[in-house]
Amino acid sequence: MSLVTIPRGRYGDVVSTTNESRERLVAAARDLYASQGVGATSPRQVLAASGVGQGSLYHHFPAKHDLALAAVSATVADSLAAATGELGGDRPALDRLRAYLERPRDTANGCRIGRLTSDQTVMSDAELAAQVGSYFSGLVECLTEVFVEAGVPDGAASDRAYAALAIVQGGYVLARALADPTAMQRAVRGFVSMLAPAPEETA
Amino acid sequence: MSLVTIPRGRYGDVVSTTNESRERLVAAARDLYASQGVGATSPRQVLAASGVGQGSLYHHFPAKHDLALAAVSATVADSLAAATGELGGDRPALDRLRAYLERPRDTANGCRIGRLTSDQTVMSDAELAAQVGSYFSGLVECLTEVFVEAGVPDGAASDRAYAALAIVQGGYVLARALADPTAMQRAVRGFVSMLAPAPEETA
DNA sequence: GTCTATATGGTGATAGAC
DNA sequence: GTCTATCACCATATAGAC
Structure with missing residues (x-):
């Protein structure tokens, strides 16, 4: 978070335009979106959290939609990559499934992506809604594969x-x-207990 | 929706102070909350939808919180009564459960109450959050009873x-x-198919 | 690319007549 | 109890200097 000035190239060309401001804006937006949602997050809050000036925000992101798209897309990409990584691998399919379901989750703020389905600002924006949809369609695909590997017939x-x-x-x-x-x-325990034929039904 | 003037009592006393304005405000708020959430619904929208004047709103509901509490409480009471009614009765417990789960639901706007868990305005208000909580704790209690009746051991x-x-x-x-x-x-089919020992696994 | 004004319109609420 | 008028504040930008 240090505010180092970026060294420019010798001839004035921008060498590694790190776009620090842009990255900090996106990072701040992602955090705020996770805890408050998109619609409830104002430009002011993003500016205050990121420490950049108002002009920079509107330079990188002409409208609120653009910042939201950058932030939501990044979160979707990260979460989807993490989940598919977790659900893939060499262990037995049911083990991977159980590990995924039972993984500790921070429930304080709800799912970063799932909660956006109740966010008017997101769902009334076609591009943002598509991002949310792509996250879940990706997960459906991945989880279906896992169940197939576990021996469940295709339809089921x-x-x-x-x-x-x-x-x-x-x-x-x-x-x-x-x-x-x-x-x-x-909820997870209730579901998982129905997956296996139950060794002994907790008599 | 007709705008009938309410007849007053013979001696000037208010006979059936129907509080038409109040009821119309609550009804309009409930509809708007269901489709947009609480935080995203402005007084103006409620006024426009209800057809009453600004002064009436602030007469009956000094602050936004008060209108929200009235509207959310009413929706919670209605939904909880409907669900518990549906889950009770004389048929076999598993039949009632399946009927509840498979009942057609309008998914266009999400659950009227569940979606409020992502609503900053609701969850940061202790009284509103308590209403949301009471809906789900009521349902948990009711559903647990159904599973017990169905022969599932208490813990499970x-x-x-x-x-x-x-x-x-x-x-x-x-x-x-x-x-x-x-x-x-x-999702419901996937869950229900795991409830019974599966007559034949859709081979 | 970054900053400090400044502008427009809506939100949440109050004042005071009827 | 209901109405219209008004208000302070914030969300969402835009303008233009540096």
Whole structure:
């Protein structure tokens, strides 16, 4: 976060136009979006959090839409890469699935991407809505593959992928609504317990 | 929606102070909240939709919080009553559960109450957040009872109740994100197919 | 590319007549 | 109880100097 002045090239050409301001604006926006959503985040807040001036914001991002698209796209790309990485690999498919579902999640603010489905500013913008959609369609595809690998017939595998995703997204909603982080764990446990033929039904 | 003037009592006393303005404000707010959330709904919109004047709004509801509390409380009460009614009854517990899960839902705007968990204005207000919480804790209680009736051991019944609720809430998120109403049905189908020992696994 | 004004219009609320 | 008029403030930019 240090404010180093960027050295320019010898002949005046911009050598590594790091666009520090731009990156800091996007980083600040991503954080604020995660905790407040897009619509509730004002340019002022982004400016204050990033420490850059007003002119810089409107230089890099002509309108709020442009900043939002940059920030949301980056978050979608990161999250999707992390999830698909986690769901791929060499271990048995059901192990990977369980690991994904049971991974600890910060439920304090809900899913960074899932919560955007309730954000008017996002859903009424075709490009932003498409980003949100691409995240979930990517996950559906990946999870369907996992269920197929686990031996579930093709038709049912897709349904179970939707169900698994819904468990996580619904888990966020319940945890937030009940102000109880364990709600996510309970939902996941309830689902996972139905996956296997149950060794012994907790008699 | 007709604008009938209310007849007053013979002696000037207000007979059935229907508070038409108040009721119309709450009804308009409920509709707008359902489609845009609370934070994104302005007094102007409520006034325009209800047809009453600005003074009336601030007479009945000194601040935005008061209108929101009235509207959200009413929606929570209605939805909870409908759901518990649906989940109670004489049919076999699993039938009632399936009927609840498979009931057609309007996914266009997400869950009227669940979506409020992403609404900054709601979640940062203790009273509003408590309303949202009471809806879900009521449903958890009701669904747990259903699973117990269905023969699931006490400990596991609670987890499955959370899972069932998560399926519905997550189904709304997926349907919105993917702009595909069938996403909810797929998630529910995936979950329901795991409830029974599966007569024949769609071979 | 970055900054400091400045502008427009809506939000949330108040004042005071009827 | 209901209305119209008005207000201070902030969101979302734009202008133009440096």
